[in-house]
Amino acid sequence: MTALSFTVKATEGKARLGRIETAHGPADTPIFMPVGTAATVKAMTPDSVRATGAQIVLGNTYHLMLRPSAERIARLGGLHRFMGWSGPILTDSGGYQVMSLSKLRKLTEEGVTFQSHIDGSRHLLTPERSMEIQDLLDATITMAFDECTPYPAERQTVAESMRMSMRWAERSRAAFRPRPGYGLFGICQGGVHGDLRAESVAALTAIGFEGYAVGGLAVGEPQDEMFRVLDETCPLLPADRPRYLMGVGKPEDIVGAVLRGIDMFDCVMPTRSGRTAQGFTRRGEVNLRNARHRDDPRPLDSACSCPACTSFSRAYLHHLVRAEEILGAMLLTWHNIQYYQDLMAGLRAAIGEQRLAAFVTDFHTTRGLGDIEPV
């Protein structure tokens, strides 16, 4: 029985070009995973998600366990069939969202008891139950159950939280049911403290996982703090396993993290921004609600191949946003996911051709230009 595998095909500095082979197909790294919270990447069909080049999507254990429930999804054939996505799916453990979204939660060594934010029903989430739920969902990549330490927090709080997460990581490993082409990822905690991060990595690698995530970042700390933690932590992580920076992030965060050896990313930003009139372009973010786009016949991003850019003008996107048309959210979401996938494809090609440094310089230069001049 062989778990999912990971191969590093090329490196440039600390950056890695790689491929994860799973039971549901490959995932080429560095990779961005669109977020499909409630078994749908919001405002996108699975076909559209695939058309952007996305290979793997993320599902949220907390949302799915509450509605429609993991047992129901299992009866209906698993999450892949339920949501019509045949590629790999990574599910989070529920630990992060139960603390940020649920009501009346109580954290003990055993796990978290909480009330659903949807109907007030009571639930218990433990490492064992999180593994069971992710198994019922048939997640290709299962995340160990952890506590995402609040930021900012006292060092002592961070240390105690991290150590409990490491005990939970061991329980997660024990409860995880191995299957060919599937895998379990451990999550490194320790806040912004290098020694606690090192302690966490040592605990995780002693247990052994198919991949390693860096958690507890992108929670409000400055970018240079995050990069410093990655500078200190990535070299400690096993070179032959994929590294996943959870919940990141802005395009410049992703580029900086790839330079530091991260392979996998997820973030609600492209999808959420698509529903609030924000478009990511090679020259930075654009607010389509702004009146400057009212008469603009040009595409949102002339270098983009998505339907929003090849078939429609900024003027039309502006109109859809102003008229609160669903198509506005659909097109901008599609475009934003396309932008993220293009960015990742560009990073992969650059690493493969040993020109990552030039790619990154060009990335920052083009963003620095700012949006095109108004018509």
Next chain:
Amino acid sequence: MTALSFTVKATEGKARLGRIETAHGPADTPIFMPVGTAATVKAMTPDSVRATGAQIVLGNTYHLMLRPSAERIARLGGLHRFMGWSGPILTDSGGYQVMSLSKLRKLTEEGVTFQSHIDGSRHLLTPERSMEIQDLLDATITMAFDECTPYPAERQTVAESMRMSMRWAERSRAAFRPRPGYGLFGICQGGVHGDLRAESVAALTAIGFEGYAVGGLAVGEPQDEMFRVLDETCPLLPADRPRYLMGVGKPEDIVGAVLRGIDMFDCVMPTRSGRTAQGFTRRGEVNLRNARHRDDPRPLDSACSCPACTSFSRAYLHHLVRAEEILGAMLLTWHNIQYYQDLMAGLRAAIGEQRLAAFVTDFHTTRGLGDIEPV
């Protein structure tokens, strides 16, 4: 200079199989036109609309003149380019919606003055201005400006309203700018009064139009009233021009109207229902919000080829509706338009093969079965 043309290819009873040839391509009749109120068929991309088999869509003069404005759409290359729809577009005259949606409206022989429901701005809509707006939009089929008589109304009110609409029809014809492959349709009024309908048809045919619409129906009258008016009115309309029943309707209304000689239809029902969890199926309408679908692995309509039915279960659609996911509205809208297009394709094939009577019997029998039994 030749206007759009219409050819009747086959008939069965009063029902006609035909084709309209326009500057923007053909439209095979009987045809259903999805409504694209604000330059978008809500929750659909133009590609998806085309994929259902739809050949022509409708735009609303009232909405578009207020936002983004006809002049802006003209500057941006016309409505086809603006909304990414290369096929024929029919625009209504604005007369109906100005009376139902605007504020502080005042109707005179000249036209209607009103305040925008969006920003309170003041506007004047006349037959001449309506023709100018539809020209700026580059509508393939322009509708004459008329007053949709309220229902119910006194006979005298109906008669006076109809006669003013006929004077407006003459002014519309005079103001319309003919172009090859384009056309202007007159609108018959007269409420449920056969003699007033006849007087209206006589006035319209004396003016001469590329097509004739029956207006002022589907405004609350019983179905048998509507069918009686069609029984009396359709035989009076020129046989060599397309006939359009405005704002209709439910599947059984469409089937009954095709049997009475109507060629064209539009209605918000499939799109609006798609945003309120209603799915049209061969066995009648289904409310996907209902808990009976919660564990149902079967498609919404097993005979349907749309993505909602081929890729997803009722359980998934139910989940999307309950979670208020945009994808729910997207998939149900797609399905409903597909259902309407399949119905029209079925009617066309049946007329072409002289088996319309059997088709209609089967249509009613299948609907009479009601929804499939719960699992």
